[in-house]
Amino acid sequence: MLARISNTKALHWLGRQLLNRDNPAAWLDPLAETINPMWVQEYTPARVERIVAETLDTKTFVLTPAKRWAGFKAGQHVNICTDVNGIRRTRTFSLSSSPLLWESQGQITLTIKRLPGGLITNWLHDSLEEGDVIGLTEAFGDFLIPEPAKPLLYIAGGSGITPILSQLETMAAEDYRAPVTLLYFVRTQNDVIAREALTALAERWPALTLYIIATDEDQAPRYLKDSDLESVAGLKARQVYLCGPKGLMDLANDLLDKRGVKESQIHSTFFAPPAQAQLDRGQLGGEVTFTRSDLNVGSEGDACLLEIAEAAGLKPQHGCRMGICHQCSCRKTSGTVVNRLTGKVSGPGEETVQLCVSVPQGAVVLDV
Ligand code: FES
Known part of the structure; x- marks a missing residue:
C-alpha cells in the first residue's frame, strides 16, 4: 500500500513537473x-x-x-x-x-x-x-483616432510617421468625414518613409492635405514654423496628433499654445523616454505593501514602484519602463503616488497606477 501511494504521488509529481501547471x-x-x-x-x-x-x-x-x-x-x-x-x-x-x-x-x-x-x-x-x-505582445496604447470624426492635424517627424500611416490608411478606407492635414518633417527627401503610400492616400482620399517638408535641404535649415500652422484652416478647432523627435514635439506644443490650441486637444506619442518632471525628493518615498506577495518594503527618494518591487525580489509584468505601454499597470488600493513624468499627484484611494512611473509619497498598498 505504502509503495502504491508513493508511486502514485511520484507519478503526480512527475506529471506536474512535465506540465508545470502554474506555468x-x-x-x-x-x-x-x-x-x-x-x-x-x-x-x-x-x-x-x-x-x-x-x-x-x-x-x-x-x-x-x-x-x-x-x-x-x-x-x-x-x-x-x-x-x-x-x-x-x-x-x-x-x-x-x-x-x-x-x-x-x-x-x-x-x-x-x-x-x-x-x-x-x-x-x-x-x-x-x-x-x-x-x-x-498584445497591442497597447491610447494614441487613437477620435470617435466621432473631428478635424485633425498631424505633425510627424522622421519615423514618427509610423503610427500615423496606420491611422491614415484606416481613415481613408472608412471614409473619415472631416478634414485631415499632415505636416511630415524629414531631413531630406530621401528620408521620406512610405512616400508612395502617402501620395496615393492624398490622391484617393480628398479629406487629406499632405505636406512633406525637408528640413535640411534649403540653404537655411528650417523646422516647424508658425507659418506652417497659419496655413492650417480652422486650427483652433482641430485635434492635433504629434509623433516624432522630442525637439519637434516641444516646438509644436509651444507654437500650438501660442495659437490658442488647448492642451486637451493635443495627443502625443513618444519613441524615447519622455522628460522627467522636477520632483522634490525630500517629499518622496515611504513604505510599500505588496499584498499578494505578502511583502512590506521601505523606499526613499524618487525610486518608482517597479524599481522598489524588483529590488525586493518581485518580478511584476512590465514592458517599456517609460510610461508608454501600460503593461505594468496594477491596482493601488490605498496611498498617494507621484507621476515621475508629469509630477501629478494621485488621489489617496483605489485606482490603477503604472508601476514604472509612480513614486510613493508615504505609505502605499498595491495589489501585487
Ligand atoms: S508603462 Fe510600460 S512598463 Fe510601465
Missing part, C-alpha cells in the same frame, strides 16, 4: 521552439513574411502573427520579444499597417528605423530574415 510555457516552449516556433506560448509568435527597404535606414517588416493574437487599433504599439546574443530583449514599436490588413489577410507591418548604436534596431536590420519568427 506550462516554461516547460513546453523550449521544446516548441525546436519543433515549430509558431507553437510557443509565452508570447505570440509572428513569422517574418517580407522585409521591404523604405529608405537607407528604415525597413518595413511584414509579419504574420499566430491566429490567437488579439489584433489592434490604428495608432497602437506592440512590444517585440527576441533573443539577441542569448539574452531575451523587449522593445516597443508602432504598428504601421491598418488593422484592416490584419482582419483581411492576417498580416501586420512594423516600420523600423535603424538607430545609431541601437542594439535591437541594428539586429532587426542586419540579422532578421524572411521566414524567421519573433515574439509579439
Whole structure:
C-alpha cells in the first residue's frame, strides 16, 4: 500500500513537473521552439513574411502573427520579444499597417528605423530574415483616432510617421468625414518613409492635405514654423496628433499654445523616454505593501514602484519602463503616488497606477 501511494504521488509529481501547471510555457516552449516556433506560448509568435527597404535606414517588416493574437487599433504599439546574443530583449514599436490588413489577410507591418548604436534596431536590420519568427505582445496604447470624426492635424517627424500611416490608411478606407492635414518633417527627401503610400492616400482620399517638408535641404535649415500652422484652416478647432523627435514635439506644443490650441486637444506619442518632471525628493518615498506577495518594503527618494518591487525580489509584468505601454499597470488600493513624468499627484484611494512611473509619497498598498 505504502509503495502504491508513493508511486502514485511520484507519478503526480512527475506529471506536474512535465506540465508545470502554474506555468506550462516554461516547460513546453523550449521544446516548441525546436519543433515549430509558431507553437510557443509565452508570447505570440509572428513569422517574418517580407522585409521591404523604405529608405537607407528604415525597413518595413511584414509579419504574420499566430491566429490567437488579439489584433489592434490604428495608432497602437506592440512590444517585440527576441533573443539577441542569448539574452531575451523587449522593445516597443508602432504598428504601421491598418488593422484592416490584419482582419483581411492576417498580416501586420512594423516600420523600423535603424538607430545609431541601437542594439535591437541594428539586429532587426542586419540579422532578421524572411521566414524567421519573433515574439509579439498584445497591442497597447491610447494614441487613437477620435470617435466621432473631428478635424485633425498631424505633425510627424522622421519615423514618427509610423503610427500615423496606420491611422491614415484606416481613415481613408472608412471614409473619415472631416478634414485631415499632415505636416511630415524629414531631413531630406530621401528620408521620406512610405512616400508612395502617402501620395496615393492624398490622391484617393480628398479629406487629406499632405505636406512633406525637408528640413535640411534649403540653404537655411528650417523646422516647424508658425507659418506652417497659419496655413492650417480652422486650427483652433482641430485635434492635433504629434509623433516624432522630442525637439519637434516641444516646438509644436509651444507654437500650438501660442495659437490658442488647448492642451486637451493635443495627443502625443513618444519613441524615447519622455522628460522627467522636477520632483522634490525630500517629499518622496515611504513604505510599500505588496499584498499578494505578502511583502512590506521601505523606499526613499524618487525610486518608482517597479524599481522598489524588483529590488525586493518581485518580478511584476512590465514592458517599456517609460510610461508608454501600460503593461505594468496594477491596482493601488490605498496611498498617494507621484507621476515621475508629469509630477501629478494621485488621489489617496483605489485606482490603477503604472508601476514604472509612480513614486510613493508615504505609505502605499498595491495589489501585487
Ligand atoms: S512598463 Fe510600460 S508603462 Fe510601465
